[in-house]
Structures are given as C-alpha cells and as structure tokens.
Amino acid sequence: MGSQEVTSWTDMNITVAGLGVSGVSAARALAGLGASVTVVDGGDSPAHHEKAALLTEAGISVQLGDSTTLPEGTDLVVTSPGWKPSSPLFVEAAAAGVDVVGDVEIAWRLRGPDAAPWLAITGTNGKTTTTQMLASILEAAGLRTAAVGNIGTPIIDVVLQGDDAYDVFAVELSSYQLHWAPSLRAHSAAVLNLAPDHLDWHGSMEAYAADKGRIYAGNQVACVYNVADKATENLVREADVEEGCRAIGFTLGTPGPSELGVVDGILVDRAFVDDRQKNAQELAEISDVNPPAPHNIANALAAAALARAFGVEPAAVRDGLRNFTPDAHRIAHVADVDEVAYIDDSKATNTHAAQASLASYESIVWIAGGLAKGATFDELVAGAAKRLRGAVLIGADRGLIREALERHAPEVPVVDLDRTDTGAMSAAVQEAARLARPGDTVLMAPACASMDMFTNYNKRGEAFAEAVRELGATSV
Template sequence: MSRDPGTLGRHDGWDGVRAVVAGFGVSGFAAADNLNHLGAAVTALDESAEGDQRAEKAELLEVLGATVRLGEGATATLPDDVDLVVTSPGWRPTAPLLVQARARGIPVWGEVELAWRLRDPDHDTPWLAVTGTNGKTTTVQMLDSILRAAGLRSVAVGNVGLPIVEAVMDPEPYDVLAVELSSFQLHYTDSMRAQAAVVLNVAEDHLDWYGSMAEYAADKGRIYSDVERACVYNVADPVTEQLVRDADVQEGARAIGFTLGMPAVGMVGLVEDILADRAFIEARDTSAAELCTVADLASDAPHVVANALAAAALARAHGVSQAAVRDGLRAFRPDGHRISVVAEHAGITWVDDSKATNPHAAQASLLAAEPVVWVAGGLAKGATFDDLVRTVHTRLRAVVLLGRDRDVIAGALARHAPDVPVIEVDERETGVTDGEPVPVGTATMRRAVAAAGELARPGDTVLLAPGCASMDLFTSYADRGEVFAAAVRDRIAGSPG
C-alpha cells in the first residue's frame, strides 16, 4: 500500500513509498541513495549514462535494492505506480516525465525540498541561504569561512560543495549550513524556511529555461519565503528589494540592505575602506561597527566587496561576532577560474574568469580591469550583451570571440563599440600534438589566446570572461578555464625572452 510522502520525515519509515528520482547527477544520486536508505522503493532515471561515475553509482544503488535506468529513452515515461518524483534542478517543468507527474497529481520535489523535509527535528540546524545571478559561490564560501572562524561546525552545500541531503542526513549534526541555491533549485522548493537569506542580484540569465525575466526573478525571490530573521538585499539592485517587499516572512524578520556606499540604518556598507555594520548593533542609529577593511579581502574588486558584505550580513543575522567576520574574510581565498591571474608576462596580465557564465558576471569582471583584451563567447542561454557593451566599451582594447553564440556578442559590439577591433575564432580547425588529435575546444582556445596575445599591449589585461556557458566546446567552465590557462602558459613558454 502506498503512503503519502508529504507526511513523512527523517525518523519515519518510508516503506511503501514509491519514489522516482529524475536525473542521476550528484544531487540525484544523493537523493536516491538516502531515500533508499530510508526504506523507499527507488527508481532512478537519466538519459545519460556518462559522467559523475554514473555506472559505478548505479551498480552500487542496485546492489542496495534500488532500480536504476540510464541511457536514451530512460526518462520518456513515468512508471505506473509512483508516489513521489524528486527532480534534478536542471530539468524544465516541461520535461515529459514531470508533465506526466503533474497530470497524475504526483508531488514533484527538488533535492532541496527533500533535504528540508529530512532535517533532524532534534537538531534544527539553521540554513543561511544565498541566491543571485552572480556571486553565489563566492558569497557562500565566504560565509562558510566566517562561520568556521566563529567556531561553528559549518559546511557549504547546495549548488556548491556537498549535496544538501548528505549534509542533513549526517549523523553528526552541523551547527549551521551555508546554502547556495540556484533559481532552478528554488523552482522546485516550497517548504524551506531559511534563518536568513540573500538575493545578491538579478540579471539576465537562463532565459532559455524561463519564459521571462519576471519568472526568473520570481524563482529567485522564493528564497525569502518564511525567512525567520533577515532578508538581505542589494541596495544597488531594486529588483532584490522588491522581492523582499513581496515576500511573506515570519514576524520579526528584518530587511537588511548591503551597499558599496555609506550604510544607512539597517544596512551594511562601506565607510571609506571599512566594511561597516549599521544593522546588527544596538547603537545603529548613531554609529557603525567595523567588520573588516577592504585590504582584508582577497580582492578589492567591487563585486568581491559586495559579496563580502552580503556574507557578513547573513553571518551577523546568525549572531556571529565582528571578529569572526574579520577573521573569516581574511582567511577566504576564491576557487579557481574566478578572476584568477594565470600569468604576467611582457607587461601583459592574463586572467581566467571562466566562471563568468552570463553577461552580468562578465561585466563585473571587466569593470575590475582596464584596458582589456576581452575573450568571450559560448552558449548565451538567451541572454543579450547590449547593456554590457554600453557599460564597458571604453575599457576594451580589443575583443576575441569564440563559441556557438559569438555572433550575439559581435552584434552588440557592432552596435555600441564599432571602433573596437573584433576577431572571431571559428571551430573548423583542430590540430595534432605529438601525433594525437587536439579537441576542437582546445584548438579553438589556442587560436583565441594567440589572437589576444597579438592584440594586447604592455599594461593590458587579457581577460577570459566569456559571459556564456561552456558546453558547446568544453565539458564545463572549469575545463574551459584550464584549457585557457594551458594555452597561455604554452604561448609564454614559446615566446622569446
């Protein structure tokens, strides 16, 4: 006899629940593994049998009693007897399997929703949640560093780091979770109540998934639903403030702004070169508390400072001390492929910001350097580049374009920066190295780096900030960044002097 999964939690037996997990990536495996552990009858489905060691994970789950179907056609039809579908975040609501589930009245949860329902009621670990078009990972990692500096058992989870289900099911409870959430994850999340949450910014992205910017922003805004203590918003981005105004929060929750300007009462911001708190101190009407200085951060780039202020606001909402904020931000170092200096040679600085996968992120990176030879292009995901080019065109020495949607950027440059030299690198040529064929992406990037090197002058920055996703030519943004860095190193090694 089937059971209603909506009534079940961590300490209930899930025997009799028939669960389908749609997608068998990192979060899908975590969901399937833990549902199976709880006693549910699990069927995991994915059109791909490659990546993330899927074959090995499938074999492991099958040994434990689950059913796993991978490969073409595996997700075309929803099995007959199903009580719950847990979907991976990248699946669109229009996916046939999810359409069939809704038509049959079967609940569709994301891994985040499942994780929230599986929290240990005896250890109500607070969630500090972060979303936004850009800066999510950096902010969450800064936040985790601050929480650890405060002596708390914390971990970065969600769209970065550990799957949330794994964290909530850990036998040793965490004190607090730093949770990165994408709009896709939030789309399939209904019950979550973060202790504090932030929308860092809302800019054009994922319009190939959403019908409109309004739908995209609305999913971002779901992070504020039922927040307990603080809804943190970006003073420079009115959309984020409106999302706070529209949110239904718990009584006593406060709206806290972060700004690169002087903070008003109820905000965190900058007082000259000091990150200052006028939100979480008793004397906020008349004074501000120093959290750290800009020099304490890994970079003084404006978007890095903004991320630090957002992370500090969430930590302060949790009750963390000023000293812990300072120590955590001092200790933080960003991941690779995020404004990472690859090399400095002959007066030219080569920078990898492959993680800039949309125009808003690329703009932030471009505004941190001048003059710039900009290397860009890939999968635009429905985004446009006119606003970006209008904003940064005076900083551009030249532009090198590659990738499937490079014409979208080329069009914006023609309209708003017609005097900036543009070189487009196509994908027709590969090559051979040591008798082995070179992948198309590698060959294309080598040509892009060579073109950028010819255009750059001493004092310039050659910046890989694609503004696009990577999967047309590379396996991931990390792969793209590594190929770029290797091409730069090879070029420098082969240059005279």
C-alpha cells in the same frame, strides 16, 4: 501532500528522476529510510549502466532509456535540479496528483527537531563565492559548518549526519532547487542580484525571479538584498516572513541604517549594532577581500550580513574573509607577461557575470564568446566600451558579440577567430597579446557558456592558463 513534511518514508513508492550526483544521493538516502525507490533516466550509456548496477545492489530499481513514463504506484517524485517543469514525467505526475520535489526539499524534510539552521544564498552570479565566504566566516567564529546545496557534498548526505553534527549551514541554492523546495524556511537568506538567465527553463524573467524569491519565504531574522539591484529588494517586499524578520541591504556606497556598506576602504555594519541611526561597526578592510574587485566586495558584504544575522562577531568576519581563497577560474590572476596581466574568469558564463568582471579593470583586451544561451550583448558592450583596448572573439555565437561591438564600440579593434576547436584558445591569447600594451589586462570573461568548445568552464579556463604559460615561455 503539498509542502507538508513527511514523518515516515517507510513503504512509500518514490521515483527519482536522474542518475546524477543529487539523484543518486536521494535514491540511496530514501531507500535507507525504508522507501521503495525507482530511478529513471533517459541515458543508456555504459556509465549509466555502471551507476545503475551499484544502485541495484543496494535494492534500488533503475529504469534506463526512458525518462518520460511515471512508474505505476508512484507516491512522490524527486527530481534532479536541471529537469524542466515541462518534462513529460512531471506532466504525467501532475495529472496523477503526485508531488514533484527536489533534493533540497527532501533534505529539509529529513531534518530533525534540533537541526542546524540554514543561512541561504541565491542570485544570478556570485552564489558559490559568497557561500564559501560565509562558511569561512562561520568557521573563523568557531562554528561547525559546511558549504552545501548547489556545491560540495550533496545536502541530503550532510543532513543525514544528524542534528548534532553541525551548528549552522551555508547553503547555496539555484533557481532550479528553489523551484522544487516549497517547504524551505531559512534562518536568514540573501538574493545577491537578478539578471536574465535560465529563461529557457523558467519560461520568463518573472518566473525566474519568483523562484529566486522563494528563498525569503519564512525567514526568521534577516532578508538580505542588494541596494544596487532594486529587483532583489522587491522580492523582500513580496516575501511572507516570520514576525520580526528584518530587511538588510548591502551596498558598495556608504550604508544607511539597516545596511552594510563601505566607508573609506572599510567594510562597515549599520544593521546589527546598537543605535544604528548613529553607529557603525567596522568589519574588515577592502584589502581583506580576495580579489578586491567591486562585485566581490559586494559578495563579502552579503556574506558578512548573513553571518552577523547569526550573531557572529566582527573579528570573525575579518578573519573569515582573510582566510578565504576563491575557486579557480573566478577572476584568477594567471600571470604577468611583458607587463600585461592575464586574468582567467572563465566562470563568467553569462553577461551579468562578465559585466562585473569588465568593471574591475581599466584597460582591457577582452577574450569572449561561446554559447550565448539566448543572451544579447548590447548592454554589456555599451557599458564596457570605454575600457576596451581590443577584443578577441571565439566560439559558436561570437558573431552576436561582434555585432554588439560594431554598434557600441566601433573604434575598438576586433579579432574574429572563426574557430570553435580547443586550439582556438592559444590563438586567442596570442592575438590578445598583440593588441595589449604594458599596463593592460587581458581578460578572458567569455559572457557565454563553454560547451561548444570545452567540456565545461573549468576546461576552458585551464586552456587559457596553459596558453598564457606558453606565451610567457616564448617571451623570455
């Protein structure tokens, strides 16, 4: 069957891997279309059994405690994004000649002939913010849209609302989702940046980049890339696109023809204008971007490029950016205490995200650490060394960051908190306050995952904000 679209699901035997949000969505949707669905999941907890009971009521079979055996007679496997290609279930499926696809692929196949186009976004960092910015711009243009994919409502559920429910989708796609979506053909797409991440899943940087690059396959109007990140442009060069599809760059500098960029504090378009050799169209001011950190301005330019590729007018770009409010824990200003700003960027779970965050401030006391996920920190620390007033380290792999600081910023005072308990965050904020001077920024941009100490990065950010509030109460 390969990447050919399915026209009838009736009487197909489909195995869904995983009882997560996307797995449950896929199972219910496919069963509703007449398929015989079996969900497999290695979990066996009360929560798993509770979900299984609800699916069983809907006529869906569920097998708990074993996610390695392919049910007999399976015609197609639908995986949740996080399952590795090397999973035994998928190895067995390959041996049996059974395709494995993801929920995004199923959503794409379920679209009707008059379905809303997809404007798709991927990258190592900034995907969610850029997708939400794009949706805000599209809404400001009066278009019926939704931010879907790796965020929000499961994409299958949105697609099943019908072809006439939306005008266009802003679609965030992870490398996992792209790996399992061979049929996807977007109207236009952007790769924001590329840096090592999830290499344990993909196996190599080359494989990771190749999966990201799948987003450009079959693009109709625009392949949007980051001028400052040559790897993204290379993916465009390698892409097989529709005739007439254009490469559109975005840059924090002055844009060339077929680029969007910044001139004297103004976001400008030299791609979607008449006579782009000579003309530029004002879109918005830097002050319209919230927050106006360099990497977030880049996000705004990428969102604007996709919107302009879809024909959105300049005023809607400006209004959409003004209306946009970023999610919590993304360079969020928590409070000023004793003339020191406290910034929560708990979402900076890898070195690439932390690098962007550190580049946004001049004098920083950096709170960092957690689970490194195989990352190294030399390049990050070397690039930020001149901006660091001090560093406070927490978490399981803090030693890796401490060693990088010793090599590349030996003059920077470092507090190594030998703790991985949740109360360590309060101690970290107190130590950071001791190191900070008026005018400094205490930046919690961990460059690591959170699961050694917290359930997720949201809980880590909440702990930081609470510790800052406690600090403010004691300083009054």
